[in-house]
Amino acid sequence: MASHILSWIVFTPLLGAFAVLFVPQRSTHLIKWITLSTTIVVFGLACVALGFFQASQGGFQMIERALWIPQFNVQYLLGTDGISFPMVFLTAIISLLACLGSFGIKEREKEYFFLYLLLETGMMGTFVALDLFLFYVFWEVVLVPMYFLIGIWGGPRREYAAIKFFLYTLAGSLFMLLGILGVYFAASPHTFDMTQLVGMTRGLWFQKVVFLAFFLGFAIKVPIFPFHTWLPDAHVEAPTPISVILAGVLLKMGTYGFFRFSYPLFPDAAVWFQPAMAVLAILGIVYGGFVALAQTDFKKMVAYSSVSHMGFVLLGLAAMNANGFRGAMLQMFTHGTITGGLFLLVGVLYDRAHSRDLNGFGGLGAQMPAYAGILTFFSLASLGLPAMSGFVSEFLVLLGSYQYSKVVTGLSTLGIILAATYLLYMVQRVLLGKLNPKWAALTDINFKEVLTLAPLMVLILAIGVYPRIILDYMIPTLDALLKIVKG
Amino acid sequence: MGIIESLRYFVPELILLGGAFLVFGTDLFVRNKKTVGELSLLILIVAACFCQMPAQPLKLFYDMFHLDAFAHFFRYFALIAVTLTLLISYSYKPLKGPYEGEFYGLFLFMAFALILVAGANNLLMIFLSVEFVSMISYLLVGFLKKDARSKEAAIKYLLFGSVASAIMLYGMSLLYGASGSLALPAVGNALFFAPFKSLAHIAVLFFFVGLGFKISMAPFHMWAPDVYEGAPTPVTAFLTVAPKALGFAVFMRVLSVVFMPSRAHWSVLLTALSILTMTLGNITALSQNNIKRFLAYSSIAQAGYILMGMAVFSNLGRQGVLVYLLAYLFTNLGAFAVVTLIGEQTGSDDLAAYAGLSERSPVTAAFLTVFLLSLAGIPPLAGFIGKYYVFAAAIQGKFITLTVVAAVNSVVAAYYYFRIVRLMYLTSASGPALPPAPRPLAIALGLMFAGVLLLGLFPGLFLSLIWR
Numbered sequence: 020m021a022s023h024i025l026s027w028i029v030f031t032p033l034l035g036a037f038a039v040l041f042v043p044q045r046s047t048h049l050i051k052w053i054t055l056s057t058t059i060v061v062f063g064l065a066c067v068a069l070g071f072f073q074a075s076q077g078g079f080q081m082i083e084r085a086l087w088i089p090q091f092n093v094q095y096l097l098g099t100d101g102i103s104f105p106m107v108f109l110t111a112i113i114s115l116l117a118c119l120g121s122f123g124i125k126e127r128e129k130e131y132f133f134l135y136l137l138l139e140t141g142m143m144g145t146f147v148a149l150d151l152f153l154f155y156v157f158w159e160v161v162l163v164p165m166y167f168l169i170g171i172w173g174g175p176r177r178e179y180a181a182i183k184f185f186l187y188t189l190a191g192s193l194f195m196l197l198g199i200l201g202v203y204f205a206a207s208p209h210t211f212d213m214t215q216l217v218g219m220t221r222g223l224w225f226q227k228v229v230f231l232a233f234f235l236g237f238a239i240k241v242p243i244f245p246f247h248t249w250l251p252d253a254h255v256e257a258p259t260p261i262s263v264i265l266a267g268v269l270l271k272m273g274t275y276g277f278f279r280f281s282y283p284l285f286p287d288a289a290v291w292f293q294p295a296m297a298v299l300a301i302l303g304i305v306y307g308g309f310v311a312l313a314q315t316d317f318k319k320m321v322a323y324s325s326v327s328h329m330g331f332v333l334l335g336l337a338a339m340n341a342n343g344f345r346g347a348m349l350q351m352f353t354h355g356t357i358t359g360g361l362f363l364l365v366g367v368l369y370d371r372a373h374s375r376d377l378n379g380f381g382g383l384g385a386q387m388p389a390y391a392g393i394l395t396f397f398s399l400a401s402l403g404l405p406a407m408s409g410f411v412s413e414f415l416v417l418l419g420s421y422q423y424s425k426v427v428t429g430l431s432t433l434g435i436i437l438a439a440t441y442l443l444y445m446v447q448r449v450l451l452g453k454l455n456p457k458w459a460a461l462t463d464i465n466f467k468e469v470l471t472l473a474p475l476m477v478l479i480l481a482i483g484v485y486p487r488i489i490l491d492y493m494i495p496t497l498d499a500l501l502k503i504v505k506g
Numbered sequence: 507m508g509i510i511e512s513l514r515y516f517v518p519e520l521i522l523l524g525g526a527f528l529v530f531g532t533d534l535f536v537r538n539k540k541t542v543g544e545l546s547l548l549i550l551i552v553a554a555c556f557c558q559m560p561a562q563p564l565k566l567f568y569d570m571f572h573l574d575a576f577a578h579f580f581r582y583f584a585l586i587a588v589t590l591t592l593l594i595s596y597s598y599k600p601l602k603g604p605y606e607g608e609f610y611g612l613f614l615f616m617a618f619a620l621i622l623v624a625g626a627n628n629l630l631m632i633f634l635s636v637e638f639v640s641m642i643s644y645l646l647v648g649f650l651k652k653d654a655r656s657k658e659a660a661i662k663y664l665l666f667g668s669v670a671s672a673i674m675l676y677g678m679s680l681l682y683g684a685s686g687s688l689a690l691p692a693v694g695n696a697l698f699f700a701p702f703k704s705l706a707h708i709a710v711l712f713f714f715v716g717l718g719f720k721i722s723m724a725p726f727h728m729w730a731p732d733v734y735e736g737a738p739t740p741v742t743a744f745l746t747v748a749p750k751a752l753g754f755a756v757f758m759r760v761l762s763v764v765f766m767p768s769r770a771h772w773s774v775l776l777t778a779l780s781i782l783t784m785t786l787g788n789i790t791a792l793s794q795n796n797i798k799r800f801l802a803y804s805s806i807a808q809a810g811y812i813l814m815g816m817a818v819f820s821n822l823g824r825q826g827v828l829v830y831l832l833a834y835l836f837t838n839l840g841a842f843a844v845v846t847l848i849g850e851q852t853g854s855d856d857l858a859a860y861a862g863l864s865e866r867s868p869v870t871a872a873f874l875t876v877f878l879l880s881l882a883g884i885p886p887l888a889g890f891i892g893k894y895y896v897f898a899a900a901i902q903g904k905f906i907t908l909t910v911v912a913a914v915n916s917v918v919a920a921y922y923y924f925r926i927v928r929l930m931y932l933t934s935a936s937g938p939a940l941p942p943a944p945r946p947l948a949i950a951l952g953l954m955f956a957g958v959l960l961l962g963l964f965p966g967l968f969l970s971l972i973w974r
Contacts, residue, residue, distance in 0.1 A: 089970075166924070170932050190914075194910075
């Protein structure tokens, strides 16, 4: 098993999904427990893989290779390194917690949990595939379950949100497919194998065109301004656990794509587009922040804060130096945990009040003290309070971008101030002030909900206090990447 | 190769031909038409068993019929398509009546005719075999004599078809006048030389009309929606797949044997027509409310994607056409099998009949979803492999505009395929649960589902068959 650990991680959810398929529709308990135990097993496998992972090594590890379509030299090629492994781990945690959060699903449980596990397979596969063709397949496999999960179990405008998400992402990924084909035919011998493609040289003009094709695919997923408009819709309409997955994992697929494919394959183009990336990053950070500030819908506010925070990842990428890359990579992980937690908290409140109107709340701090504490914790983490993980990653990003451009850094810090503003304003409107009598009957957060949030809090604190527990895994790979990009 | 010698390699075709007469004969005496249907199925399977891949290309009947790997591929293609269609039509109620047996017999003739098209290597043979297919198609479309729409569709099809064939025939006469021969290789040789080069540019246009009609290429696609809507559903299913595929087959043979030297000219034209076809098909499909019309337009759009491979016409492009056709065979026939089933069970072909299908008949809905996803080209399903192949060919040939337009088109297409998915899963049911599918149709559905998945997951197996 040790030699196929990644395959097990990717396909265990699929096995679980088939198991769910064969359970009668009525035994909802059994379905839920099968799903939960599957995600627990996957998390366990990820921990086992952590044991195998050699942090000091920069290259790909745990490689599995088999010929899949010989005519096109397509391989079933899995492998992981310091860039993808944290994402695998994040996916395992978020999937497990969101699965716990899904126990409240009341209708069509069988379909829900089948699709949920299918989604996990797609996400895991996306992060460990090292063959471009295989990567594309997994990338698309994520889309379909997501469409249904938003479309069937979502809010009032779910159909619109689901199809919008689907079409946006599909449009982007089709152009990415064209880019992949371009890379394939430009390589000699023709191959999709990342381990071989990285070392090859390509002309600048070609790099620029294909970089743009990949960019469309990834930028829509991140989402980078101005491709972000699907995100608020999808987030607001999706059921809570799916919002968590969206924010926690799916958005990372985009930035992961930059790290894994765009930068190493097109280093010259990456340098050429550096200013453009920086500008887009600032736009995302500032624009996202301002729009988040204006929201009255709790979930929409968190959604736009995602746009702003993901801007920092992009900024770190644009900085193109050691600190920038480390910060960006770390921000991907911490944003997954923090924003995932915030979405869970929105869900906790919504389940009780059936409202997300920020202006309608108030004084809940006294009514739900435990909830108030946790919400404050996550808000502070999100706005970048020192000793929490958000601070470390954003600090590193800014440190990196300062070396690149002072103006860019100065403008981006605006985002941090904005984050403090919209988050504290939210805390004020929800927790402080006079209690609205309408909410006098609200009960505090229960044990099961705390259980889904506690692991995230532990991670946030641990990384915040001692970031090396995760940075050590990333640094060798990122340094190697930097060497490729900078030539 | 002489006639007697050739017969040795012509066994499956002879079985089909003899079998067709046998079926018509038994139909006269057997009251239970189900037996006739089963007999036809048996004949098809026996014929398939006798299909043998020739070691090298064989020129049967004085090179009238060219049996090579290409023709061999389409031999199987035709047999699979006819077999699946028969399985679908066994439970089709409007067909039940005194003429049911003839329906099956006609399909055996159809299989025979399709194989002739695949191997035709002579202008006369091409014309005759294509007409043979068309004639049987007209009959099958109008098979429900008492149904006004079926009759209208048949007449429309006949009129359009005759005009298209006549134009192609005129093109053939030009070629014959130039080369003095009907054999494709001889015609190709004659056109290679200077005085006839410009003639080739003209003649190829006539073929575009005649064969473009068969493959529903825009602007010769007008007949398709009406005919597909009016024809009995199993026939529609068949028409969208098999005659179209064989149209592509003969088109490819003509282009590669006769018109290869003037490729630069028709390649541009085909690129434009490919773009036109997929765009028209997709845009019109957006607003359809009848599932048969909807799939008709979608199949026009699909023809547009297949034309990408034709426009590029590199090795990869030609393989792409074959792979796409194979994927399309399982996918589209599968989708129509579901349409037949739902049409039977709800009595309606409106999109509204699909509302809440996931509750009324979860398995059928799941099948249709997979087929639609495959049509939309989502991996890891068959349709994706086909699309991937033609995209790859176009990128390799540097047809950048074409690929970008095709990519945008695919997004539009995904939107309308998901209209059906949305209806099935996101809206509530409009009626009670539906009974399970009749056995033959269920088997056909299962086979096509397996085909879509296998071709998507293990394309290598199929590709090695095609590449041989």
